[in-house]
Amino acid sequence: MLGFGLAIEPQLWTLIFTMVRVGAAFIAAPVFGAVAVPVQVRILLSAAIGILAMNVAPITPPAEIFALTTFLSIAAEALVGLSLGFILQIAFAAPFVASEVIGSSMGIGFAAMVDPQNGTATPALGTFLSVLMILLFLSVDGHLVLVELVVDSYTLLPPGQAWLGAEKLRDIAFFGGYAFMAGLLLALPVGFLLLCLNLVVGMLSRSTPSLNLFAVGLPASLLVGVVSLFVAMPAMGDYMLVIVAEALSALRSLVLG
Template structure:
């Protein structure tokens, strides 16, 4: 208890800067920013985690750092926000995957409300996102995310964030990568539905009496669901690659000059 009081009274400025960086991650990170998690729990976890980090810092006070205190707060908040943004961008891969799948199998007009973000999302996107989220927790991915936050102080000490051209380019490339990954994971379903469309086109020419629209829609849904069920066993492997890319990009940002 005395150690906590010493940190809050003697190193309160340093504690506040750490708290700002941790809170920045909570704003965007899919794991911590969920609205299903009570705000009091988020605040408590940020507070305790910031205390643990501050107690291990060698910096005695903010007076040893360069720059105004307001500028330091902005820099620390930006570090947390960028790390949270990178993790959120890679989790958006599963929404993109679901959107492509929905359009292919005929669910493009159907959306559901995401209670976390208060927006409409594709049906299969919601399914893939929840499944990926559970796999992320099951494989202790949240531990790696917390470790990345701790390591961020090694690569970007307090007050030393520099937003370079390389950093901006990396953040833009991450968006392009998310679309690419989403399409690659959805490629088995896209190819299957494309082949089925070709088959239906051939049948409509050979059997003009057959109503392709009446037969095609339910057939797409059935075939699409079968392909989804068949690819579920390898979904764990695919999500593993996405999470590895996410951690790689986070550390690339931390190590960037």
């Protein structure tokens, strides 16, 4: 009997309690939290990984369902799961920061399309870089590493002792600055060439005031931007792998310790 005369199988109640942390991590994490992933698939994945976690670490759910301690335990489990997914989501914001820097300099900041990850209208260049980063994330088995870290979290942060301290929450908040730094570094090769082009166009406008900047500057910035993106794409792809590696290492260091 688990409160108010309700009865539930102990193993089923343990599985439901375990799925809270796993489901919260999948909601906040990229790839798993995409709007294109059906809710039924997320529930089945959460149940499958919950069964795996139950076999890896001993999980003891609260004795009663409708109790204050139960709600606090569920909130603690959701907080840990959301923290695990949120750190990855911060790292995946870097391509959008880079696309804003590059797109505004190239003059294609107005071009937007639907992002398959979030289902909202985002810059077209940002969507392209985001899809590329997702493919790189899957190519290095980042989704499997995320599942492994979620399962390991039951050993390092067992239920009942899962409240994150103020220092960990502060470190997670400070990690948000990494998205801006990584985005600027990702846009650095293309952004530097476009900056040099703008300086040249500015000097031409001062030397020949009669020159139509819109007729010369916009096509030149678009051409230089496309060529520089083509040339710098291998280096940008390598740095995206660095961002993925930093995000996965931050999961263990910031949340799990």
